[in-house]
Amino acid sequence: MTTKPILAKAKAAVYAEVLLKTAPDPNSIFELASQFDQLLKTVRGSAELALTLANQHLAARERRAIAHEVFIHLRPELLAVFEVMVERGDLDVLARAHAQFERRAEQALGVVIIDVTTVVPLDERLRSLIIKKYASQLGSGVRLREHVDPGLAGGIILSLHGRRIDASVVSQLQSARSVLIRP
Amino acid sequence: MAEITASSIESVLRRQLDAIMTSVESREVGTVIQVGDGIARVDGLKDAMSGELLEFVGAGSQVVFGLAQNLEEDEVGAVLLGDVTVIRENDQVRTTGRIVEVPSGVNFLGRVVDPLGEPLDGKGPIVADGYRPVEFRAPGVIERQGVNEPVQTGILAVDSMIPIGRGQRELIIGDRQTGKTAIAVDTIINSKGKDLICIYVAIGQKASTVASVVETLHRFDALDYTIVVSATAADPAPLQYIAPMAGAAMGEYFMYNGVDGQPASATNPGRHVLCIYDDLSKQAVAYRQMSLTLRRPPGREAYPGDVFYLHSRLLERAVKLSDENGAGSLTALPVIETQAGDVSAYIPTNVISITDGQIFLQSDLFFQGQRPAINVGISVSRVGSSAQIKAMKQVAGSLRLDLAAYRELQAFAQFGSDLDKATLDQLARGARMTELLKQGRYVPMAVEDQVVSIFAGNEGFLDGIPVEAVLRFRAELLQYLRAAHPQIGEIIRNEKQLSEQTSELLRNAIAEFLEQFATQL
Numbered sequence: 001m002t003t004k005p006i007l008a009k010a011k012a013a014v015y016a017e018v019l020l021k022t023a024p025d026p027n028s029i030f031e032l033a034s035q036f037d038q039l040l041k042t043v044r045g046s047a048e049l050a051l052t053l054a055n056q057h058l059a060a061r062e063r064r065a066i067a068h069e070v071f072i073h074l075r076p077e078l079l080a081v082f083e084v085m086v087e088r089g090d091l092d093v094l095a096r097a098h099a100q101f102e103r104r105a106e107q108a109l110g111v112v113i114i115d116v117t118t119v120v121p122l123d124e125r126l127r128s129l130i131i132k133k134y135a136s137q138l139g140s141g142v143r144l145r146e147h148v149d150p151g152l153a154g155g156i157i158l159s160l161h162g163r164r165i166d167a168s169v170v171s172q173l174q175s176a177r178s179v180l181i182r183p
Numbered sequence: 184m185a186e187i188t189a190s191s192i193e194s195v196l197r198r199q200l201d202a203i204m205t206s207v208e209s210r211e212v213g214t215v216i217q218v219g220d221g222i223a224r225v226d227g228l229k230d231a232m233s234g235e236l237l238e239f240v241g242a243g244s245q246v247v248f249g250l251a252q253n254l255e256e257d258e259v260g261a262v263l264l265g266d267v268t269v270i271r272e273n274d275q276v277r278t279t280g281r282i283v284e285v286p287s288g289v290n291f292l293g294r295v296v297d298p299l300g301e302p303l304d305g306k307g308p309i310v311a312d313g314y315r316p317v318e319f320r321a322p323g324v325i326e327r328q329g330v331n332e333p334v335q336t337g338i339l340a341v342d343s344m345i346p347i348g349r350g351q352r353e354l355i356i357g358d359r360q361t362g363k364t365a366i367a368v369d370t371i372i373n374s375k376g377k378d379l380i381c382i383y384v385a386i387g388q389k390a391s392t393v394a395s396v397v398e399t400l401h402r403f404d405a406l407d408y409t410i411v412v413s414a415t416a417a418d419p420a421p422l423q424y425i426a427p428m429a430g431a432a433m434g435e436y437f438m439y440n441g442v443d444g445q446p447a448s449a450t451n452p453g454r455h456v457l458c459i460y461d462d463l464s465k466q467a468v469a470y471r472q473m474s475l476t477l478r479r480p481p482g483r484e485a486y487p488g489d490v491f492y493l494h495s496r497l498l499e500r501a502v503k504l505s506d507e508n509g510a511g512s513l514t515a516l517p518v519i520e521t522q523a524g525d526v527s528a529y530i531p532t533n534v535i536s537i538t539d540g541q542i543f544l545q546s547d548l549f550f551q552g553q554r555p556a557i558n559v560g561i562s563v564s565r566v567g568s569s570a571q572i573k574a575m576k577q578v579a580g581s582l583r584l585d586l587a588a589y590r591e592l593q594a595f596a597q598f599g600s601d602l603d604k605a606t607l608d609q610l611a612r613g614a615r616m617t618e619l620l621k622q623g624r625y626v627p628m629a630v631e632d633q634v635v636s637i638f639a640g641n642e643g644f645l646d647g648i649p650v651e652a653v654l655r656f657r658a659e660l661l662q663y664l665r666a667a668h669p670q671i672g673e674i675i676r677n678e679k680q681l682s683e684q685t686s687e688l689l690r691n692a693i694a695e696f697l698e699q700f701a702t703q704l
Contacts, residue, residue, distance in 0.1 A: 005256055044216060045273040095216065095226055096257060162227045164212040164277075174244060180199050 012096035015081055019097075020104050022077040033105045033113060034145050035074050039082065040098045042071075043091070054091045063087060111141035115159040117168075119152050130158070213276040215239065216258060221267055221419045222476045223249060225259045225276045234318055237261050238277040241269035248299075249276075250283060250421065253477050260477045262421035264299065285429045287436035288312025292380065295397055295411040298422050298429040303413055304397075312444055315432040317425055321499035328505045333570045334457060334514050337373030337627020338366060340557045340620040343579035343637055344586075345542055348570025349379075349455055349512035350503025354534055356519045356526060357544030362555050363518045365624050366542065367459040368396060370516065372403045373627035374457060380437050381409040381457045384430035387423050387465030390415045403625060416465075420476075423469035427460040431500045431513070434458045438504065438511035446509075453504060453511025462518035463494060467530050484529050491533045498537050540564035554621060560587055572630060573680035578637040582616070589613025608646070615645040618653040631675040632661050635689065638681070644693050652704060660696050668692045 019036075023029045043050050049070065053063055067086040071079055085091060106113055114134060116122065122130075127144060135142045154169035213227030223239065231237065231251045237259075239247040247270055253260030263270065264283070286300040288311045295304040302309055330348035347353045355363045371381045383400075385393045393413050400406045410433055414426035434456035439447055447453030460466070467490055474487035482488045494517075501515035517538065519531050524545065526535065535541055542562045549556035568576045592609055596602060602610075619640050622628065628636070636657050639645060648656050664671055671692060674685050681689070 041273055044214065045271075047272060099257070159212065162211055162213070162229060163209050164275075165207060165209045167207040170244070 008093045008096060011090055012093045012100050015085060015090075015093065015097040016100035016104055019077060019081045019101055020108060022081075026109055028075070028077075029105050029108055030113075030143060032075060032078055033102055035078055036098050036101055037115075037145070039071060039074065039078065040094060043094060050091065053086050054089070056089060060087045060089075109141070109143065111143040112138050112160060113143050113145055115145045115147065117147040117149050117152065117157040117159075119148070119150055119154055121148055122146055134158075134160075211278045213259065215270060215272050215274045215276060217272065218263075218267065218270050218274075220476045221263050221421055221473070223261050223263055223267075223270060223276075225261055226257065228259045228276060228278060231259050231278050234282050236279045236281055236283050238279055239263065239270050240275045240277070242271065242274075243269070245269045248283075250425075252473070253479070262424075262473055262477070263419065264421050264425070267419065283317040283425065284314040285317055285432050286311030286314050287433040291410045291433060292408055293406045293410075295393075295413055297418070298412060298414050298426040300429070300433075313436055313440070315436045317428045317432050318496075319432060319435060319500065321496065322502050322504065322508070326505055326508050327502055328510070329569065330503050330512075330566045331569055332455075332503075332512070333572060333630075334370070334379065335373055335377065335627075335630050336366065336370040337629070338369055338555055339622055339628055339633050339636060340555055340559060341366070341542060342571070342630065342633055343575060343620075344559050344583045345540065345557070345562045345564045346566065346568065346570040346575070347514065347516075347540075347564060348503070348566045349514050350501060351540070351564070351566045351570065352498045352501045352515040352517065352538040353564060354517050354519060354538040354541040355544070356521060356531060356535070356541050357556070358521050358524055358546045361544035361546055361549050362624075363520070363544055364392075364396065364461055366544075366555060367461060367516055367518065368399055369625065369627050370457065371400060371409055371459070372405045372625060374408070375403075375405060379408070379455050379457050380434070381405070381459070382412060382430045382434050383409060383459045383461065384412045384414075384427050385461055386414055386426050386463070387416050387469060388461070390417065399625065420469040420472040423466060424473055427458075427463065427466055427497050427517075430458050430460065431497060431515075434513050435500065438502075438513050439509070441509065447504070447511055448509055449507050451509060453509030455511060456513045458501070458513060458515050460497070460515065460517045462520050463497075463534060464518075464520045464530055467493065486529065490530070491537075494530075494534055495537050498534075539566055552621075553617070554623075557620075559583060559620075560590060574634045574675050574678075575630065575637075577681050578634050578641055582637065582641075586613060586616060589617070611646055612640075612643070614650050615648070615653050616640050618650050619645065619657060621654060629672075629676075631672040634675055634681070635661065635664060635671070635693075638686075638689060639693050642690060642693070644697055647697075647701070649704070656700055659700060660693065663696045663699075664692060667695075 019032060020029065023032055053067055064083045064087045067083050071082060085094065102113065116130060130144060131142045152168040152170050155167045157168050158165040211228055211230050213225040215223050216226045217224040231254060233251060233254055235251045237249045237251055239249055241247055247263055247265035249261040249263045251259050251261050290309050294302055294306065294309060296302050330350045332349040334347045334349055336342055336347060355366055357363050371383065374381055383396065393415060397411055400409055412426055412430045414423040437454040437456050439453055441447050441451035441453060445451055467486060470490060470493055471486045475481060475485065479487050498515055498517060501513050503512045504510055517534060519534050521528065521531055540563045543558045544556045545558045548558060589609065592606060596610060619636060639660060645653055645656065671689055
């Protein structure tokens, strides 16, 4: 049995734990979770960036400097942890570290984090409606991570723990289209 | 043409609108981490099943399907079954809860489709009668019965000495350009009017070759009962990998359902299907490419360790069903290409051990003019005479042994100069029988013509004819019998055996013809 997955898991746990411990307060934990999510999406979304940060032919301090420059807007705790990850060539554990941090953050905050995507920003009424509904279903506190995507045309998409509830207008229209164009 | 009215438009629209599902469902989603070489690594999807169909949502909400292959601790390796260029990192992936299915039905007959059932021939969309899973468990022992009906290939050498039955797996193996596809195409052409649906699966071939096969089938009116499933060399490896299984699935639709579309049973017979996989060597190469890109550990010749299982589970789907299950059948003719005649290589030996016999084609026989270039000595059909009509058994029963004795004698005679009359006669007979087995492309012979030809050879009617005139004799004899004695062919066709009376009739007719023929020599 290869030790590499075990090692990767252990490393990811260390990064997640350190990041959690550096957060000064619960609100920071939530903000760190959101920024970590964005960081992961950014790295994944750009193959060039990912390859550069993982490029072993570049000196470690060079990779660290690139990471610092690109992600300077992040919270300093997250940036510091990410720079260490890049410097040590541990970019392949980024996704695991993110998953582990999300889990730890939810445990620390005593909530479940739900990603909500809507066409326009949520108003207070809708926000509290969603929180109330899922708090009762999940038996736990709920914290929303809100996103805006005009491409949905309407409706709402909810994502939590790898599951997605898509009630957006655009997906309903796509479903209707696929039925109507069927021969 | 039906009149289009406002009310008919309204009713169609209402029906389609009612079919739209507006319910909101919760689905598991993952994210593409890496994509390339037709493979995507997906983060998440912890509940994905092996072989499950995944939906990749690419740019512009374009959906590309994929197959979950590698289930790892925190990611899933999937092969993409469509346009890989629309999928990028960070794209969303959804599980579908189902495995890959292909459409099938009578509307697919005469069409050229890709392994997902999409038409390639530009003749418009196809309305499917049903869907079948690409991966399907082969029927068990109880659901089967022994092979007892012939598949007439129309090739004299095959039908007489290497008979193929409905439900059998017979391998066609040989080097490049030895006539493997020609045997398959001739079999399809000869299946006209024999209640046999043919499915020709082209894997990894040139598109021009597939087009040429389609054109040939069309020319001989064979396309009407044939489906061509094409995954050419330009198609991605995953499509080449599933193509044979898609062909088998399309065939299984006809085998497991009666003409009325209802499940086959004792009172609702299933249909008979012939599946030709041309060729499985290329499917193995595509599977190797897929597996190596998925980082699966390579085995012998860099093939993945389950390459045997790839072919065995495909070929086990060839079956002759029991009467209770409708008595339908699926006959498989897999094709394997060897390199320099090496039948002891990895993939050829795998498939030889799976199939119920093989037809060996050899390049040296081909270049000597023996076409089809079948080495009858090492070709075999393990089903044997239970797949032959009685008339053929009667005339061809000892043909293989006779030819084997002839070949041995021929080798021996090269060293000796003084041979006795019996030996010379045996050599003469063997040479003429070998010449008799030659046959052109796209000229399949009806079984009664084959019986007559071999009968003429066995009875010694060819012994006085020069070897180079044997084929002309055969052609003209058959023409003569059709014109002057049509009842003989009809008797053989109907009774399927040669009674004493029929044999005497035939003997006299051939003698009659020989007198005329001899004067022209």
